[in-house]
Amino acid sequence: MKKTLRYAIKHSSPIFISFIPVALAYGVLMQNAGYNFIWTGACSLFVLAGSLQYLMMTFFAGGVSLITVAVMALLLNSRHIFYGLSFIEKFRSFGPWKYFLIYSLTDENYSLHCSHDFPEGINEKWAYILTAALTVAYWVILSILGALIGTVIPFDTTGIDFALTALFIVILIEQIKTADNRLPAWIGGISSIVCILIFGAANFILPALVITVALLSILRSRIEPKTEREGMK
Amino acid sequence: MTLSIMQSILIIAICAGCTFLERAFPFLVFRGNELPDVIKYLGKALPMAIMATLVVYCLKDTTFTAPSAFAPQLMAAAITALLHIWRRNTMLSIFGGTIVYMLLVQAVF
Numbered sequence: 001m002k003k004t005l006r007y008a009i010k011h012s013s014p015i016f017i018s019f020i021p022v023a024l025a026y027g028v029l030m031q032n033a034g035y036n037f038i039w040t041g042a043c044s045l046f047v048l049a050g051s052l053q054y055l056m057m058t059f060f061a062g063g064v065s066l067i068t069v070a071v072m073a074l075l076l077n078s079r080h081i082f083y084g085l086s087f088i089e090k091f092r093s094f095g096p097w098k099y100f101l102i103y104s105l106t107d108e109n110y111s112l113h114c115s116h117d118f119p120e121g122i123n124e125k126w127a128y129i130l131t132a133a134l135t136v137a138y139w140v141i142l143s144i145l146g147a148l149i150g151t152v153i154p155f156d157t158t159g160i161d162f163a164l165t166a167l168f169i170v171i172l173i174e175q176i177k178t179a180d181n182r183l184p185a186w187i188g189g190i191s192s193i194v195c196i197l198i199f200g201a202a203n204f205i206l207p208a209l210v211i212t213v214a215l216l217s218i219l220r221s222r223i224e225p226k227t228e229r230e231g232m233k
Numbered sequence: 234m235t236l237s238i239m240q241s242i243l244i245i246a247i248c249a250g251c252t253f254l255e256r257a258f259p260f261l262v263f264r265g266n267e268l269p270d271v272i273k274y275l276g277k278a279l280p281m282a283i284m285a286t287l288v289v290y291c292l293k294d295t296t297f298t299a300p301s302a303f304a305p306q307l308m309a310a311a312i313t314a315l316l317h318i319w320r321r322n323t324m325l326s327i328f329g330g331t332i333v334y335m336l337l338v339q340a341v342f
Contacts, residue, residue, distance in 0.1 A: 014327045034234040039241070046249040059244050062235040069244055073251040080252070082283065084259035086276040088268060091260070098260070105256040107287060114280040162334035165291035165306070166313045166327040172284040173317050179281060188282030192289035201293040205286065212282045216275060223278055 004123045008130035011116070015108045016138045018164035021157045022050055023139055027146025033057050037147035044143040048106060048136060052076050078206045082213070083110045094125050104132040108164070115171040181223050187215045301342035309334035 023044070030040040043053050052073055059069050083105050084091075091098040101109075109132050116131075118124060176182050191211040195204040216223065234241065263272060292310065296302045313330030320326070 010324075013324070017328075017331065035241070043245055043248075046245055047252055049248075049252050052248055052252060056244060056248055059248075060234070060236060060241060066243060066247060069247050070251055073248045074255065077252050077255050079286075080255040081258040082279060084256060085272060086280055088259055088263055088272070088276065102257045102260060103253055111284065111287065114284065156339055157335075159305075159335035159338040160331060162306070162309055163327055163331045165288070165310065166330040166334075168284055168287045168291060169310055169313045169330070170317050170323050170326045172281070172288055173314060174323075175281040175284060182281075184278045184282040185285045188285035189289060192286045196289070196293060204293070205290060208286055208289075209283070212286065213275065213279070216278050216282060217271060220271070220274060220278075224274055 001123065001126065003121050004126045005130055007119065007122050007127055008134055011112060011127075012131050012134045012138070014163045014167040015112070015135045018108075018161050018167070019135075019138050019142050020153070021161050023142030024146035024150075024153070026050070026053060027143045027148070028150055029054075029057060030143075031147045033060055035060065037144045040147040041140055041144045044140045045136070048104060048139065049077055050106075050139075075206075079107075079209055080105065082209050087113060090128075094128065097125070097129050101128060101132055104136050106135070108135050111168060111171050115174060180225050183219060183223050184212075184216060187219070188212050191215065305334055305337035305342050309337060 026044070027037065027040045030043070031037070043056065047053055047056070055072060055076060058064070059072075084102065087101070087105075091101050094101065105113075112131050112135070113128060116124075116127060118127060172185060176185055179185075188208075192204060192208040195208040195211065198204075199207055236244075259272075263269070268276075288310075292306055295306055309330050312333050313326050316329050317323070317326035
């Protein structure tokens, strides 16, 4: 268990780094909006979605109907509906912990779950759970700290959030290196860039993922290794 | 606070509920015992495609209007990738790339 915890701490460390500026600033902004650290902690724990929590501050300013709140929340995080597809059977095998892993299926945890590489002696189920629990703890604790003590950090952290971008790049390269077929990376990347050009940077991700799923389905016979396809029948 | 405590709690509850529902969506749709073949396939093929999408998502605000609007992130992204192809050490690539990016935005551009 100790070994599994150590693994989870190391595996989730880039997320901790990337959360520092975003979570601290969130706490500060909430404080300025008249919502103290209890509210900040509650939002971070229950909503657990950075961009939505920032958007919620405009809801707290008033004048937005609850229907609009629901629609905006659903639209902003729509990419999340695709994340579970890769973990349906895995999470099911984890018993009641499945609900915790679904609740915590953020961009960050999705990418960490996609890039597990277990050394000898690691309990797989607890590696998933502890990794997710740590990222939730980082997010909640750092945002509460931001509300309580402000963004006081002894050095200039501008740009430290690049750690998340770097993590995604590293995971993508690992997947490309170990995959039999690199077509999915091209499909995801190119449809994203094309959708940015068509729909703009703010609205590209849902159409990009819909197109990606469509292309992956159409090109299945070219992407899936033959043996696997026969084995699944 | 402009809103009442009750109104604020309602907003949090709605946002939390909507987010959870979206994350639970595939689990609710495919509740049966055996997953359809195509979903098993998509579950395996999607991560690589989604990681590429997330890389683009992180770099989506890049514009080519001024060097400072594209050079730091593209250079740091390239260095992260090269570091990783060269040494294949996750921590080195991530923290190396991040430090380069911080230096570029703080001291160079």
